[in-house]
Amino acid sequence: MEKLKDAFDFRDFSRAEQVGFTIFSIFLLLFPWLGAGSFVKVVMIQFLLFSLFGMGWNTIGGYGGQVDLGKAQCVGIGAYTVALTMVWWKIPFWVSMPMGILLAVGYSFMIGYPLFRLKGHYFAIATIATSLVLQDIFANWKLVGAAKGIELPIHDHPDFLYMQFKSDTYYYYFIMVLFYVAIFYMNWFRRSKLGYQLRMIKDDEDAAESLGIDIRWCKIKAYSISAFVAVGGGFMAVYNLYIDPVSVMDLDLSIKIALMAMLGGAGSLWGPIIGAAFLVPLDRFLGSWLGGQKGLIGLDFMIYAMLIMVVSAYQPRGIWGIIEQFRRKGS
Amino acid sequence: MAFLEISNIVKDFGGLVANNNVSFQIEQGEIIGLIGPNGAGKTTLFNCIVGYYKPDSGKVIFKEKDITGLRPFDTNRAGIGRTFQVMKVTTGMSVIENVMVGAFCRTDDRHTAQSEASEVLNFLGLESVKEYHLNELPIAMQRKVGLARALATKPELLMLDEVASGLNRTETDELVLLLRRLNAEKGVTLILIEHIMEMVMSVSHRVIVLDYGEKIEEGLPGEIVKNEDVIKAYLGEKYAKSH
Numbered sequence: 065m066e067k068l069k070d071a072f073d074f075r076d077f078s079r080a081e082q083v084g085f086t087i088f089s090i091f092l093l094l095f096p097w098l099g100a101g102s103f104v105k106v107v108m109i110q111f112l113l114f115s116l117f118g119m120g121w122n123t124i125g126g127y128g129g130q131v132d133l134g135k136a137q138c139v140g141i142g143a144y145t146v147a148l149t150m151v152w153w154k155i156p157f158w159v160s161m162p163m164g165i166l167l168a169v170g171y172s173f174m175i176g177y178p179l180f181r182l183k184g185h186y187f188a189i190a191t192i193a194t195s196l197v198l199q200d201i202f203a204n205w206k207l208v209g210a211a212k213g214i215e216l217p218i219h220d221h222p223d224f225l226y227m228q229f230k231s232d233t234y235y236y237y238f239i240m241v242l243f244y245v246a247i248f249y250m251n252w253f254r255r256s257k258l259g260y261q262l263r264m265i266k267d268d269e270d271a272a273e274s275l276g277i278d279i280r281w282c283k284i285k286a287y288s289i290s291a292f293v294a295v296g297g298g299f300m301a302v303y304n305l306y307i308d309p310v311s312v313m314d315l316d317l318s319i320k321i322a323l324m325a326m327l328g329g330a331g332s333l334w335g336p337i338i339g340a341a342f343l344v345p346l347d348r349f350l351g352s353w354l355g356g357q358k359g360l361i362g363l364d365f366m367i368y369a370m371l372i373m374v375v376s377a378y379q380p381r382g383i384w385g386i387i388e389q390f391r392r393k394g395s
Numbered sequence: 396m397a398f399l400e401i402s403n404i405v406k407d408f409g410g411l412v413a414n415n416n417v418s419f420q421i422e423q424g425e426i427i428g429l430i431g432p433n434g435a436g437k438t439t440l441f442n443c444i445v446g447y448y449k450p451d452s453g454k455v456i457f458k459e460k461d462i463t464g465l466r467p468f469d470t471n472r473a474g475i476g477r478t479f480q481v482m483k484v485t486t487g488m489s490v491i492e493n494v495m496v497g498a499f500c501r502t503d504d505r506h507t508a509q510s511e512a513s514e515v516l517n518f519l520g521l522e523s524v525k526e527y528h529l530n531e532l533p534i535a536m537q538r539k540v541g542l543a544r545a546l547a548t549k550p551e552l553l554m555l556d557e558v559a560s561g562l563n564r565t566e567t568d569e570l571v572l573l574l575r576r577l578n579a580e581k582g583v584t585l586i587l588i589e590h591i592m593e594m595v596m597s598v599s600h601r602v603i604v605l606d607y608g609e610k611i612e613e614g615l616p617g618e619i620v621k622n623e624d625v626i627k628a629y630l631g632e633k634y635a636k637s638h
C-alpha cells in the first residue's frame with residue numbers, strides 16, 4: 065500500500081517538472097485525435113517503446129551505473145516467447161507476455177551471477193558478448209525459425225486476446241499504458257532501498273560496502289528487474305507480426321537503448337524519455353535517408369558511437385544532468 | 396572473551412609488511428586510540444579488520460564470532476562501522492541521501508531511514524548542509540558525513556580513520572565532545588586513528604602504537620606520551636638519543 069502511494073507521489077519534483085509532466089501526459093492522451101499522419105504515429109509508438117526500454121535500462125545502467133550493452137537480449141526473449149507460443153500453441157498475448165517477462169528475468173538473474181564478477185568496461189564488454197552469443201543461437205536454431213525469423217498468424221478480425229488490431233491507434237494506447245506503468249514503477253524504484261543503494265554503489269563502491277551493501281547482489285537484483293523491457297519485445301511481436309534475430313536481438317538495438325538513456329540522463333526519471341524524444345526521430349530520419357544511399361550504411365552507427373563517447377566524456381548525466389546543474393547553481 | 400580480539404594479523408604487500416603480527420584486545424565500551432607515524436600500517440589494520448583486505452594470517456574475533464576474511468558488508472551488518480581517511484568526492488547524492496543509505500542497512504522503509512538519517516545529522520550538527528552534495532563541502536566536513544553515514548548503520552564498534560584532521564581547534568573540541576557522548580550515551584565502542592596527539596590522548600581510554608607494521612606499545616595515554624620507544628618512533632633515533 066505504502067509502495068503504491070510512493071509510485072504515484074511526484075511531490076518531490078519541482079513545480080515546473082510537475083506541470084511539464086501533466087501537459088506532456090495530456091498531449092499523449094490526445095495525440096491520436098490531433099490528426100497526425102501515419103508516419104508520425106509510428107514514430108510516436110517507437111518513442112513510447114524506446115522510453116520504456118530506456119527506463120528498464122536505467123535501473124542497472126543509470127541508477128546502478130553499470131553500462132549494460134546487451135538489453136536487446138531481454139527484448140528478444142520477450143518477443144520470441146510471445147511469437148513462438150502464439151504460433152505453436154495459440155497462447156494469448158496476455159498469458160505469453162508475463163511468461164516472456166519471467167523468462168527474461170530468470171535469464172538475467174542467471175547470467176547476472178557471473179557477469180557481475182566483472183566491473184566497469186569489462187562488464188560492458190561481457191554484456192555485448194552474451195548478447196552476441198544469444199543472437200547467434202537464435203539465428204541458427206531451426207525450431208525457432210533461425211535467421212528467417214517467425215511470422216505471426218494474422219487474424220481476420222481485431223482480437224484483443226491476441227492483440228491484433230487494424231488501426232495503430234489501439235497499439236498506440238496500449239504502449240502508452242505500458243509506458244505509464246513503467247513511469248510509476250520507476251518513480252517508486254528511485255526512492256526504494258535498492259534505488260538508494262544502487263546510487264551509492266555507482267558513486268563509491270568501497271563506501272557502499274562499508275554501509276552493509278552486498279554490491280554484487282544488488283547489481284544482480286537491479287539487472288534482473290531491468291529485464292522488464294521484455295514486455296516491449298512482446299509488444300514488438302504483436303505490432304510488427306514478424307520478428308527475427310536482427311529486429312529484436314541485435315547489438316544495434318542494445319546500443320540505441322543504452323544511448324537514449326545516457327543521452328537523456330542516466331539515473332533520472334525523465335532521462336530515458338528525453339533521450340528517446342531526441343533519438344527516435346533522429347533514428348527514423350537517418351534510417352530513411354541513409355537507407356537509399358549505398359555506401360553510407362553504417363554511418364548511423366558511427367554517429368551513435370560518437371554520441372556515446374561525447375556524452376560519457378563531457379556529460380555523463382546527459383541532457384537532464386545539464387538542466388539540473390543549472391538549477392543547482394540557480395538555487 | 397573480549398569484545399574485539401585481534402590476533403597475529405599479518406598483511407604483506409609483496410615484500411612490504413604493512414601489518415606484522417599485530418595482536419590486541421578491546422573491551423566493549425572502550426575508546427581506543429590507534430597511533431603511529433605515516434605508513435605505520437594503521438589504515439591497513441582497519442582494512443584487515445573490516446574485510447577490505449584479507450590478512451595473510453591471523454584472526455579477527457568480534458563478539459565471539461570469527462569474522463576474519465568476511466566481506467566489508469558482512470562485518471558492517473555484524474555491527475562494525477568505519478570511516479575512510481580518503482573519501483571519494485562524489486556528486487551523485489546529497490548529504491542526507493548518503494546518510495539514508497547508511498540507515499537502510501537496518502530498515503527497508505524509506506520514511507524510517509529518512510527520520511533516522513535526520514536524527515544522526517542533528518546529532519552531528521550537519522543539518523544545515525543536508526541538501527549539499529559531497530563535492531560542494533570542505534574535506535573535513537566530508538569526513539564528518541562519512542562519520543554520519545557509518546553511524547546511521549547503528550554500529551556497536553565504530554572505527555574512525557582521521558576524522559579530526561583538517562578541523563580547527565574549536566571544531567576538534569566539539570568532535571571530542573560528540574565522540575564522548577556517542578560512547579557514553581549510545582554505548583558505542585570506538586577505535587580512532589589520529590595524528591593530533593592532544594586529541595587522541597584526551598579522548599582515549601587506552602592507546603595502541605604501531606610502527607613499521609608492528610605494535611610497539613599499548614597502554615594508558617599518560618604512559619604512552621612518556622614512553623621512550625614511542626617518542627623514538629615519532630621523532631626518530633637522533634631526538635631520542637639527544638634527550
Ligand SMILES: Nc1ncnc2c1ncn2[C@@H]1O[C@H](COP(=O)(O)OP(=O)(O)OP(=O)(O)O)[C@@H](O)[C@H]1O
Nearest residue numbers: 408411413431432433434435436437438439440480
Ligand atoms: N594496497 C596497497 N598496496 C601496497 N602497499 C600498500 C597498500 N596499502 C598500503 N600500503 C603500504 O603499506 C604501508 C602502510 O600503509 P597504511 O596506509 O596502512 O599506513 P598508515 O599508518 O595508515 O599511514 P598514514 O598515517 O599516512 O595514513 C605503507 O607503506 C603503504 O605504502
Ligand SMILES: [Mg+2]
Nearest residue numbers: 437438439480
Ligand atoms: Mg592511514
